Amino acid sequence: MISNPSTLKELADLLPDSLHALCKHRSVLVNEQLFRIGSMPKWMFYVIQGEVVLERVSHGGGVSCLQRCHVGFIGEGSLTSMRYHCNARATRPTDFVQIPLQAIKEALSFDPNFSSRWIHMLSTELRALRLQNERLSLQRVQDRIIHLLQTEGKNGRYELSTSLKQLARELGVTHEALYRGIAALEANGKLIRDDRLFRLT
Amino acid sequence: MISNPSTLKELADLLPDSLHALCKHRSVLVNEQLFRIGSMPKWMFYVIQGEVVLERVSHGGGVSCLQRCHVGFIGEGSLTSMRYHCNARATRPTDFVQIPLQAIKEALSFDPNFSSRWIHMLSTELRALRLQNERLSLQRVQDRIIHLLQTEGKNGRYELSTSLKQLARELGVTHEALYRGIAALEANGKLIRDDRLFRLT
DNA sequence: CGTACTTTTGAATCGCATCAAATCTGGTGG
DNA sequence: CCACCAGATTTGATGCGATTCAAAAGTACG
Numbered sequence: 495m496i497s498n499p500s501t502l503k504e505l506a507d508l509l510p511d512s513l514h515a516l517c518k519h520r521s522v523l524v525n526e527q528l529f530r531i532g533s534m535p536k537w538m539f540y541v542i543q544g545e546v547v548l549e550r551v552s553h554g555g556g557v558s559c560l561q562r563c564h565v566g567f568i569g570e571g572s573l574t575s576m577r578y579h580c581n582a583r584a585t586r587p588t589d590f591v592q593i594p595l596q597a598i599k600e601a602l603s604f605d606p607n608f609s610s611r612w613i614h615m616l617s618t619e620l621r622a623l624r625l626q627n628e629r630l631s632l633q634r635v636q637d638r639i640i641h642l643l644q645t646e647g648k649n650g651r652y653e654l655s656t657s658l659k660q661l662a663r664e665l666g667v668t669h670e671a672l673y674r675g676i677a678a679l680e681a682n683g684k685l686i687r688d689d690r691l692f693r694l695t
Numbered sequence: 696m697i698s699n700p701s702t703l704k705e706l707a708d709l710l711p712d713s714l715h716a717l718c719k720h721r722s723v724l725v726n727e728q729l730f731r732i733g734s735m736p737k738w739m740f741y742v743i744q745g746e747v748v749l750e751r752v753s754h755g756g757g758v759s760c761l762q763r764c765h766v767g768f769i770g771e772g773s774l775t776s777m778r779y780h781c782n783a784r785a786t787r788p789t790d791f792v793q794i795p796l797q798a799i800k801e802a803l804s805f806d807p808n809f810s811s812r813w814i815h816m817l818s819t820e821l822r823a824l825r826l827q828n829e830r831l832s833l834q835r836v837q838d839r840i841i842h843l844l845q846t847e848g849k850n851g852r853y854e855l856s857t858s859l860k861q862l863a864r865e866l867g868v869t870h871e872a873l874y875r876g877i878a879a880l881e882a883n884g885k886l887i888r889d890d891r892l893f894r895l896t
Numbered sequence: 897c898g899t900a901c902t903t904t905t906g907a908a909t910c911g912c913a914t915c916a917a918a919t920c921t922g923g924t925g926g
Numbered sequence: 927c928c929a930c931c932a933g934a935t936t937t938g939a940t941g942c943g944a945t946t947c948a949a950a951a952g953t954a955c956g
Contacts, residue, residue, distance in 0.1 A: 550829055558832040560825040571822035574815045579822060602814060606803075609810040613774070613803060616817040620772035621780060623824040624761040628751055630831035631759040631867040633913070634943070659902065666832040671944055673904060834945075835911070860934060872912055874936060 501565045505540050505591060508615070510601050510608045517591045528568070528582035528590070535572040537592040541565055544588025545656060550580045559663040564655055570616060573598070585660060630666050635675035638665045640684070643694050654690040706741055706792065709816070711802050711809045718792045729769070729783035729791070736773040738793040742766055745789025746857060751781045760864040765856055771817060774799070786861060831867050836876035839866045841885070844895050855891040 506514065522528065528539050528546060539546070541563050548561040548569060560580055561568065568582055573595065602609045629641045642665065643652045654661070662672040679685035686693045707715065723729065729740050729747060740747070742764050749762040749770060761781055762769065769783055774796065803810045830842045843866065844853045855862065863873040880886035887894045 548825070558829045560829055571818045571825065574818040575822060580825070603807050603811055606805060606807060606810065609807065609814060610804055613810060613813060613817065616814065616821060617772045617775040620817060620821060620824065621776065623821065623828065624749070624772065624781070626828055627824065627831060628759045628761055630828060631864075657902065663832075668945060669903080670905090670946085674944090677904085858934065869913060870935080871914085871937090875912090878936085 501542055502591075505542075508608075508611050509593070510605050512605075513593060513597055513601055516597050517593050519589070519591055521587070521589050522584045524584060524586055526584050528584070529572075529578050531578050531581050533578055535569075535575060535578060535595050538570075538573065538595055538598055539568050539582065540591045540593070541568055542589045542591060544590070545585045545660075546582055546588055546590070547585055547660070548580045548582055557663075558666075559660075562656065562660065562664055567615070570619060585656070635665070635667050635671050636679055636684075638667070639672075639675050639679060640694065643685075643692055647692070647694070650694050652692040654692065703743060703792075709809075709812050710794070711806050713806075714794060714798055714802055717798050718794050720790070720792055722788070722790050723785045725785060725787055727785050729785070730773075730779050732779050732782050734779055736770075736776060736779060736796050739771075739774065739796055739799055740769050740783065741792040741794070742769055743790045743792060745791070746786045746861075747783055747789055747791070748786055748861070749781045749783055758864075759867075760861075763857070763861065763865055768816070771820060786857070836866070836868050836872050837880055837885075839868070840873075840876050840880060841895065844886075844893055848893070848895070851895050853893040855893065 505517075509517070522544075529535070529537075531550065542565065544564070546563050546568050547559050548563075549557050549559055551557055568590075569578070569580075572578055602612060625645050629638050629645070632638045632641060643650070646652060658672055658676075659669040662669040665672060667675075676685065676687065680687055684695055686695060710718075723745075730736070730738075732751065743766065745765070747764050747769050748760050749764075750758050750760055752758055770779070770781075773779055803813060826846050830839050830846070833839045833842055844851070847853060859873055859877075860870045863870040866873060868876075877886065877888065881888055885896055887896060
């Protein structure tokens with residue numbers, strides 16, 4: 495099993511030493527669930543490799559994607575929640591680390607450096623979520639794509655890290671609409687696509 | 696909104712004593728700005744009365760609403776950010792408290808109880824934002840309205856706290872579409888409206 | 897080499913945006 | 927108290943863009 499050393503180091507740097515021994519490595523296959531809506535949070539999950547999405551089934555029956563994660567914590571909001579408000583599902587074979595929630599809470603309560611790092615993480619996540627809100631408020635698919643590249647891309651470049659179908663869910667549109675939006679941007683010369691790499695002109 | 700303290704007393708309970716003396720009361724008129732995109736955060740703002748919205752101008756020229764706040768902190772994400780990523784504008788006469796950001800950071804670094812309360816607030820806000828994301832992912836206006844009442848309402852009742860026009864922005868649709876969506880739900884007997892009070896059947 | 901999935905294109909339909917206009921509302925000043 | 931005004935609310939007509947359903951081509955994997 496290939497693990498990602500740099501992300502493991504980031505996790506180790508974030509967590510205080512006392513928690514290192516309590517971390518458990520785990521792996522899941524496609525479509526396995528890390529947790530289910532309604533159940534009580536007992537672990538905090540940190541994705542090392544693969545992909546995990548937070549999903550909810552709307553009352554109409556459709557599935558919407560609330561978060562997509564390749565590296566990092568998934569469902570940080572569950573720290574102070576009695577119940578999960580969504581499902582966590584692996585969309586590909588995934589390696590992750592799970593840490594006892596109670597141990598994290600205790601460590602946060604007496605390790606100021608740890609809680610400071612945790613607050614920083616939450617604040618960053620908050621800003622990212624507000625940007626995603628803004629993106630979903632845009633009407634046209636093309637505008638959402640451009641917004642995605644502008645906010646998530648690095649100096650005009652955006653590397654596709656998942657399937658377009660999954661990305662379409664995250665953008666709140668059908669995959670057909672996303673394909674057509676990309677094609678239209680390419681046709682107008684606003685976007686250059688090289689397989690998985692997107693570039694704004 | 697459960698996440699934010701809903702009274703001045705709750706603000707006092709959230710903040711450690713050392714910060715109380717540093718709080719400054721202020722008032723602004725309609726359309727005055729608390730902070731501007733690009734400027735450096737120096738204060739944390741806590742709305743007591745009125746309404747403040749976080750807004751950004753999209754590259755197309757439209758204005759989208761990232762957060763709307765009647766009571767509680769606005770722009771908590773700016774705690775660890777070098778620059779504001781949006782504008783804060785009062786949409787009606789507003790009273791608020793401002794607290795020096797640096798003092799908050801210092802207090803968080805040595806007061807475990809304070810940082811614990813702050814983490815709780817951020818985690819709750821995170822979950823609320825994920826729900827809003829889900830709402831914006833719904834295609835039809837009627838579904839967004841129902842989702843709003845189900846997630847923000849209390850036992851089936853939702854009290855409108857602002858204009859429908861402002862709510863429409865928050866739901867990512869035009870105000871005309873919102874009016875029609877409400878009318879359609881009423882016509883189908885799925886929704887009962889009594890002026891500012893909405894109730895699902 | 898078959899299977900499952902993603903990617904891509906096509907055609908018809910539906911819902912929202914847009915523009916327009918009328919009514920209603922709260923607040924201001926004469 | 928009334929006239930007035932700015933903004934919110936509401937209804938109507940039209941066009942556009944996304945959804946939906948369908949089908950074909952490409953791709954990864956055992």
